Amino acid sequence: MKRHLISAADLSRADALLILDTAEELAQLADRPIKKLPTLRGRTVVNLFYEDSTRTRISFEAAAKRLSADVINFSAKGSSVAKGESLKDTALTLEAMGADAVVIRHPASGAAHRLAGWVQGSVLNAGDGTHEHPTQALLDAFTIRRRLTGGRRGAGLDGLRVTIVGDVLHSRVARSNVLLLSTLGAEVTLAAPPTLLPLAVGSWPCAVSYDLDSELPKSDVVMMLRVQQERMSAAYFPSVREYSRRYGLDAARMARLPDHAIVMHPGPMNRGVEIAAEVADSARSTIVEQVANGVTTRMAVLYLLLGGTEFPAVTQ
Numbered sequence: 001m002k003r004h005l006i007s008a009a010d011l012s013r014a015d016a017l018l019i020l021d022t023a024e025e026l027a028q029l030a031d032r033p034i035k036k037l038p039t040l041r042g043r044t045v046v047n048l049f050y051e052d053s054t055r056t057r058i059s060f061e062a063a064a065k066r067l068s069a070d071v072i073n074f075s076a077k078g079s080s081v082a083k084g085e086s087l088k089d090t091a092l093t094l095e096a097m098g099a100d101a102v103v104i105r106h107p108a109s110g111a112a113h114r115l116a117g118w119v120q121g122s123v124l125n126a127g128d129g130t131h132e133h134p135t136q137a138l139l140d141a142f143t144i145r146r147r148l149t150g151g152r153r154g155a156g157l158d159g160l161r162v163t164i165v166g167d168v169l170h171s172r173v174a175r176s177n178v179l180l181l182s183t184l185g186a187e188v189t190l191a192a193p194p195t196l197l198p199l200a201v202g203s204w205p206c207a208v209s210y211d212l213d214s215e216l217p218k219s220d221v222v223m224m225l226r227v228q229q230e231r232m233s234a235a236y237f238p239s240v241r242e243y244s245r246r247y248g249l250d251a252a253r254m255a256r257l258p259d260h261a262i263v264m265h266p267g268p269m270n271r272g273v274e275i276a277a278e279v280a281d282s283a284r285s286t287i288v289e290q291v292a293n294g295v296t297t298r299m300a301v302l303y304l305l306l307g308g309t310e311f312p313a314v315t316q
């Protein structure tokens with residue numbers, strides 16, 4: 001594996017399967033009374049968050065602590081960033097404090113890549129602007145594999161049909177998922193209004209559809225994306241009501257899915273916009289499971305990137 005994880009494209013199929021298999025091993029920790037392993041003892045992980053986060057920030061912190069790493073949490077709010085300190089100077093300051101890995105979330109696409117050029121330790125992209133969110137794609141792949149193939153070690157997602165729906169234009173989750181899921185053998189389709197698709201989508205390894213209803217009956221997985229109104233500087237659809245009518249997943253639409261199909265959402269959700277509450281809370285929904293899987297998947301990434309000591313067999 002490479003030293004950094006900036007893009008899902010950094011992962012070969014073998015790399016991705018190694019992460020999923022390691023996460024599967026580590027998931028067994030969750031059932032033990034003591035959930036900690038000594039494997040990253042003496043290492044320091046810095047969480048460098050310039051943008052709001054609930055799931056990613058907390059799960060990276062939990063993951064590092066469960067592997068016994070020391071964790072430094074840095075939030076741009078309340079720091080010297082408010083006095084104009086640059087990302088480079090902030091990163092070098094944190095590195096001087098002994099960071100072995102820096103987990104970065106930043107509103108600017110490309111920030112994680114820039115950071116990797118300045119620091120000695122590993123850089124993990126926890127979401128950069130509208131670019132990528134590779135560990136979200138890994139936890140999504142882990143969730144799909146567990147639900148639809150029983151989490152079999154070494155198995156990819158070959159032949160599974162994944163439909164990613166909605167605001168692709170502003171979504172780093174969509175880009176990372178298209179790259180990773182296709183590497184793992186899934187057939188990915190983006191279903192969105194033309195205004196919410198990037199111009200370059202033709203070069204992505206996926207199909208495109210404007211008609212969600214026709215995609216649902218052939219989907220094994222439907223992944224709903226948050227409508228990112230805070231990133232929208234123009235009108236991308238006539239109204240929220242119209243968007244929900246065409247691209248929102250409600251109970252009637254969910255009924256068009258095959259019996260085995262699952263519904264995913266990376267969170268945070270706009271209930272009643274891209275997903276109805278009754279769908280989000282249904283038995284098909286993996287949304288809470290995705291959060292739990294985020295901890296084990298991020299543990300696997302930290303363990304493999306930081307070359308932790310071998311962990312004892314978790315099976316009891």
Ligand code: CP
Binds near residue numbers: 053133
């Ligand atoms: N899915 C995701 O990245 O959520 P947060 O913004 O809460 O981290």
